[in-house]
Amino acid sequence: MTNSQQIYTVSSLNQQIKVLLEQNFISLLLEAEISNLTRASSGHWYFSLKDDQSQVRCAMFKGANRFVQFEPKNGTQVLVRAGVSLYKPRGEYQLLVESMQPAGVGQLQQKFEALKQRLAGEGLFDPAEKQSLPVNIRKVGIITSAKGAAIHDILSILKRLAPNIEVVIYPCLVQGEQAAPNICQMIELANQNTELDLIIVGRGGGSIEDLWAFNEEAVAYTIHYSRLPVISAVGHETDISIADLVADIRAATPSAAAEMISQSSVKIKNHLPGLSHQLNRSIERIIALNQHKLNRYELRLNQQDPVKQMFNQQQWLDEKLNQLHHHLLHKKQTKQTQLNRLEQSLWAAHPKYQLQQQQQNLSGLAARLNTALQNQFKSLSYQHSLLIEKLQAYSPLSTLQRGYSATFDNQGNALHSVEQVKPDEIIQTRLANGSIFSKVTSLNVNTGSQSD
Incomplete structure (x- = not known):
């Protein structure tokens, strides 16, 4: 051992091995038998996967195992997708399982992955090749089973949210050997209908075998070359098909596809009150404009009527006479007001009135003088009393009275x-x-x- 060699702790060694494993084994498929299955109270699963020579510890957390669509047991042969990690406290490497299916679907899953990789290389999944949904959807073609739950869900939602959208159903097989050709035939038939705005292709949930028709290469190419935009609505939210990847838009479920195409109708429906209000206002403006024109024409016609012209002249004469009457009455009132003012001025200058005014003033002054004299006398009397009190306070006689x-x-x-x-x-x-x-x-x- 040299001095330059790094010395690890167990924790640091386990951490580096954990990083190496997780970086080099991000996601892999493994087919094996379940053993030592334990379901923890937290909802997580802990088990081993084994073959006739080896085994590996596994953990599948609650967020992943809730999507498992069968009941796994000890001895069950399964196909899992997992990443490799290391549990540091014990230094044991383990698989973190992301998904689990019965082992019988292993070959189908491999076939799915191979086709997915090839079609991706050909550009069938390229977002630049995908079409957008029309802004105003009026007519939709639905390619699915005529008796399945998918068509019932779609029609029910469209009836509730977008009753204005017309639906054309193209019934087809959605399961079995003849399903894929039948689906392709219906897509091509729907593309011949020039009234359609888009196509929905899909079915309800099921196993990978049930959904396999939507993983066929022919269906993928037919969807890719469709003139009309295609919405793929296959299975449940966790089910991913080749049709989903190739389609212009993927809906998690058939119901989600119906809700998706209803949005434009819902927006229009929400705008209807506003549009109705605008229409009513436009109609009211047009009516008001025409009424104004009609009134103007009636006025012009009335102005040309000789009888009405005579009435207008008579009315004008009455107004002038009324104005003259009011003018004369106002002038009379003005003169009367001036006369009253002159009489008041004349009366104010009369000697008798002046004498009365002077007598009143003299009486007022006498009263004020009398009041002032009384106030002055009271004030002087009060001051005299104060001086007497002070004089008595300082008088020697007062001192003598005390025995001095x-x-x-x-x-x-x-x-x-x-x-x-x-x-x-x-x-x-x-x-x-x-x-x-x-x-x-x-x-x-x-x-x-x-x-x-």
Whole structure:
């Protein structure tokens, strides 16, 4: 072992082997016998496929096994289509089965694949060669069994969705050795009908053997060279036939084909109310236009009638007289209004009226003066009361009433200091209810010394 050699983990090794298997064995066919079949609660199937020498583990998931149309059991010989993968946790390679059929159809399946590959190489499946459906489908040819469920389903859906589409049935065999030639014959016959817009070829579901007529080479070429567009509606959704691949359009079922061609009729049906409304509006416009023309012609004819012309002149004269009457009445009303204004102006200038006005003004001014004097008196009285209250609040008498006294010298000056008086002077002490006259015998200052 060299240092440059890569060292794998088991998981990385299994992952690379898984990728190699899945890339190189994408899809293969295998015919073998089922053994160890287990149906898990999840819906998946797990089993082995074996022959007399070997076996391989297989898994078929629920999404694929729901299309299996028979009951597989241990010991059943089957043909499966599968891809190869690897289950990493156990390192076991296994087949992931995509489809399963009884082993008896193996040869048919190989024949199908071979024809499919050859026709594809010839370009019969090329989309560029396919025709589109007509926009307006009026008449359809249906090539199928006259007694099968397919024709019943198609007619039932067309009757419900597109009753305007006319149907021509070309009954044919859809199973057995003579089915393929019969189908080709009916396709060619339908192409001779110049009134048809397209053809539906198909039948209901069945096994691969039942559907094999639609995998025949002759049917494929006849559909490819059809002048009319061909819709193939063979079997169920999971059934793919050569006819489906060659046809211009493939429908999953006969019912789906009927619904497909009904779409144009459904669209037209949905547009009918709008078209009807547009038609009604167009008719109404035409009627209105013609009515307008008729009215104009009647007017011109009436204008030429002498009797009506006389009536028109009389009507004109009546209108003029009426206008003159209204004019004179308006003029009279205007003059009357002017006269009333002049009378009011004259009355307003009369001395008696002026005197009354002045008296009224004088009375109003006297009332206003009286009101102003009363308001002024009230205001001054209020201010006087306020001043009295303030004076009483600051009056010395109020202070004396509280037990205080005031002292004055013999000149009536208020004494504030002992230095303002001398011994033997007469002083006056004012109390709340009178005065006391005293003679100074001694003075006492704050320092505590006395002076005679």
